[in-house]
Amino acid sequence: MPTTQQNQPIRVAILGAGGLGKGMAEFIPHRPDFQLVAIADRSGFAFNAAGLDVQQISQLTQVIEYPGAVASDEAILELLQAEGENIDAIFKALPNIPVGFCAQTIEAIVEKTSFRGVIVDALKRTRAVEQLLPLSGQLKEKGILYITGAGATPGFLTTAAAVAAQSFIEVLSVNIYFGVGISNWEAYKATIREDLLHLEGFNAEKVAKMTDAEIQAELDARDGLLELTQMEHADDVILELAGICSRDRVTVGGLVDTRNAKKPVSTTVTVTGRTLGGAVGSHQFVVSDETTMVDNVCGPALGFMLRGVELYRQGKYGVITSADIMPRYQIQVRQSAASNPLTQKIPTLV
Amino acid sequence: MPTTQQNQPIRVAILGAGGLGKGMAEFIPHRPDFQLVAIADRSGFAFNAAGLDVQQISQLTQVIEYPGAVASDEAILELLQAEGENIDAIFKALPNIPVGFCAQTIEAIVEKTSFRGVIVDALKRTRAVEQLLPLSGQLKEKGILYITGAGATPGFLTTAAAVAAQSFIEVLSVNIYFGVGISNWEAYKATIREDLLHLEGFNAEKVAKMTDAEIQAELDARDGLLELTQMEHADDVILELAGICSRDRVTVGGLVDTRNAKKPVSTTVTVTGRTLGGAVGSHQFVVSDETTMVDNVCGPALGFMLRGVELYRQGKYGVITSADIMPRYQIQVRQSAASNPLTQKIPTLV
Numbered sequence: 209m210p211t212t213q214q215n216q217p218i219r220v221a222i223l224g225a226g227g228l229g230k231g232m233a234e235f236i237p238h239r240p241d242f243q244l245v246a247i248a249d250r251s252g253f254a255f256n257a258a259g260l261d262v263q264q265i266s267q268l269t270q271v272i273e274y275p276g277a278v279a280s281d282e283a284i285l286e287l288l289q290a291e292g293e294n295i296d297a298i299f300k301a302l303p304n305i306p307v308g309f310c311a312q313t314i315e316a317i318v319e320k321t322s323f324r325g326v327i328v329d330a331l332k333r334t335r336a337v338e339q340l341l342p343l344s345g346q347l348k349e350k351g352i353l354y355i356t357g358a359g360a361t362p363g364f365l366t367t368a369a370a371v372a373a374q375s376f377i378e379v380l381s382v383n384i385y386f387g388v389g390i391s392n393w394e395a396y397k398a399t400i401r402e403d404l405l406h407l408e409g410f411n412a413e414k415v416a417k418m419t420d421a422e423i424q425a426e427l428d429a430r431d432g433l434l435e436l437t438q439m440e441h442a443d444d445v446i447l448e449l450a451g452i453c454s455r456d457r458v459t460v461g462g463l464v465d466t467r468n469a470k471k472p473v474s475t476t477v478t479v480t481g482r483t484l485g486g487a488v489g490s491h492q493f494v495v496s497d498e499t500t501m502v503d504n505v506c507g508p509a510l511g512f513m514l515r516g517v518e519l520y521r522q523g524k525y526g527v528i529t530s531a532d533i534m535p536r537y538q539i540q541v542r543q544s545a546a547s548n549p550l551t552q553k554i555p556t557l558v
Numbered sequence: 559m560p561t562t563q564q565n566q567p568i569r570v571a572i573l574g575a576g577g578l579g580k581g582m583a584e585f586i587p588h589r590p591d592f593q594l595v596a597i598a599d600r601s602g603f604a605f606n607a608a609g610l611d612v613q614q615i616s617q618l619t620q621v622i623e624y625p626g627a628v629a630s631d632e633a634i635l636e637l638l639q640a641e642g643e644n645i646d647a648i649f650k651a652l653p654n655i656p657v658g659f660c661a662q663t664i665e666a667i668v669e670k671t672s673f674r675g676v677i678v679d680a681l682k683r684t685r686a687v688e689q690l691l692p693l694s695g696q697l698k699e700k701g702i703l704y705i706t707g708a709g710a711t712p713g714f715l716t717t718a719a720a721v722a723a724q725s726f727i728e729v730l731s732v733n734i735y736f737g738v739g740i741s742n743w744e745a746y747k748a749t750i751r752e753d754l755l756h757l758e759g760f761n762a763e764k765v766a767k768m769t770d771a772e773i774q775a776e777l778d779a780r781d782g783l784l785e786l787t788q789m790e791h792a793d794d795v796i797l798e799l800a801g802i803c804s805r806d807r808v809t810v811g812g813l814v815d816t817r818n819a820k821k822p823v824s825t826t827v828t829v830t831g832r833t834l835g836g837a838v839g840s841h842q843f844v845v846s847d848e849t850t851m852v853d854n855v856c857g858p859a860l861g862f863m864l865r866g867v868e869l870y871r872q873g874k875y876g877v878i879t880s881a882d883i884m885p886r887y888q889i890q891v892r893q894s895a896a897s898n899p900l901t902q903k904i905p906t907l908v
């Protein structure tokens with residue numbers, strides 16, 4: 209739990225060793241406040257209080273291949289039972305399917321493990337987020353601050369929308385349209401399986417039964433492109449809870465190219481509102497084509513985590529959403545901040 | 559001071575009755591959490607616990623023209639001496655010149671008045687913000703939470719930049735370039751006088767001595783256009799304090815048309831950074847041409863104020879910057895939130 213000194217790094221565990229989990233392992237060394245100490249998925253877990261080898265993790269196909277990793281049917285719970293007190297914060301990149309899976313995992317963590325601290329999830333689906341909200345009381349009692357929807361969308365882009373909304377006296381619509389380029393879909397199997405759910409003629413049951421070869425055939429039939437509309441993304445419930453607008457005014461769609469790392473279209477967030485003077489206008493946030501899904505999920509998730517640890521140290525527990533807090537950043541070169549007398553003077557909310 | 563019930567409106571005083579002060583008076587009725595109870599500038603103050611008439615205020619040329627307003631050499635202090643306990647939050651739209659003026663006013667408020675609560679400023683200049691930072695201790699003791707740089711830039715756009723930065727492992731530059739259209743410069747005299755300081759051959763002393771007619775002649779010589787570069791805007795110190803990048807990587811410029819309400823160029827925030835993969839890319843936030851300076855200052859300022867009151871009720875005092883917190887919004891139609899069971903369930907940070 210994050211009762212460590214503020215000059216100690218925040219000890220992070222990653223739950224889920226897919227594309228995002230591995231991406232997070234690579235991201236962490238670039239943010240000086242964090243240290244990766246554990247990674248877990250269904251196949252097993254690896255823990256090292258002195259820090260895990262990030263390069264090794266990014267090359268793993270199974271966590272149990274990591275030296276010293278423990279295999280277990282319930283590896284995530286086993287990790288948090290054994291080492292919960294040696295972990296300050298968790299990045300949860302587990303599948304959204306079935307939608308109750310995340311909430312069940314969290315209930316089990318509360319009931320069966322010794323972990324207390326900050327949990328940040330990169331959940332996408334509205335129902336997955338909704339199922340977490342009622343757990344707020346249990347999480348508060350346990351001493352966990354849970355930040356939901358803290359990846360890219362919801363998360364990064366939702367927060368940008370929440371800022372953009374401020375100019376208007378009424379927010380008429382929020383449209384998130386993303387472009388995603390993936391050079392090799394097999395590195396993001398779970399994500400692609402979730403994307404398929406948004407296509408006509410697919411549902412959770414059908415996708416769960418499809419083999420990887422069948423998914424590959426489906427992608428081939430579409431030239432590798434998946435156009436997703438009216439997606440169930442939790443940006444809607446999060447913006448509603450944040451007071452920005454009712455959820456029916458929020459739409460999320462996008463175009464995924466599963467064969468090219470280059471994005472087929474730039475990702476945009478368009479916030480349209482009515483002004484004090486009665487005009488209707490749109491602010492637009494355009495995401496750099498040079499940034500990847502890992503950049504836009506993992507960077508912001510660490511920003512939410514850093515702010516979350518500040519709040520945790522002030523005694524905030526329970527469930528909040530990404531749109532409730534400003535993600536926090538810390539420049540690499542601490543020297544620069546340390547040598548700046550102003551940085552010493554200003555009190556932060558910590 | 560904000561010890562009122564959470565279902566009571568936040569009682570706001572506006573300090574400064576120029577274009578922004580009056581704009582704020584018009585904005586407040588559109589945000590259900592606020593009630594305007596006072597306005598003050600050098601010429602006098604008006605206070606009404608039951609709320610001021612916003613339409614009347616927007617038409618005033620001097621505060622003392624408001625029915626029942628009190629004229630005074632030190633009207634701002636007199637207001638806060640007489641009614642400080644009946645005000646929850648202050649929006650400060652006082653001139654940045656001289657740069658010490660704002661800090662002096664705040665010291666006087668701390669020492670000589672009964673006000674305790676939240677203060678939000680729309681300061682622009684780096685040195686004006688820097689002079690406030692050392693007052694944090696006094697403000698904390700007094701029981702005041704002061705949010706500095708909470709207008710458009712710094713404020714709205716700085717916060718957008720702080721969100722955008724999250725994707726990168728290093729932020730290389732933040733460039734804010736604004737377009738401003740003002741149909742009638744006389745409604746923004748103080749702002750235009752400040753803008754003149756950024757032009758070659760001008761300084762504070764010179765501008766202070768210029769008559770309105772001389773300013774008009776200067777504007778005429780430039781076809782009403784002021785191109786501003788390398789502006790001293792506090793976005794730099796605020797982004798440095800927020801850990802985003804060192805201040806020398808932040809530049810602010812813009813083009814002001816003092817004869818047309820239409821913006822001569824769209825306002826943009828461009829955040830350029832290095833990604834995990836080693837690429838350099840830019841996220842860009844493009845502000846709607848349909849929004850005015852009042853929209854982008856006053857709307858966000860109320861968002862910061864609303865979040866500030868939440869934090870104040872938790873016992874947070876002292877100086878923070880706009881980039882430390884997520885501005886908070888509340889949809890007009892409270893009905894919609896009230897009828898949504900989720901809104902009842904989720905705990906906020908309040």
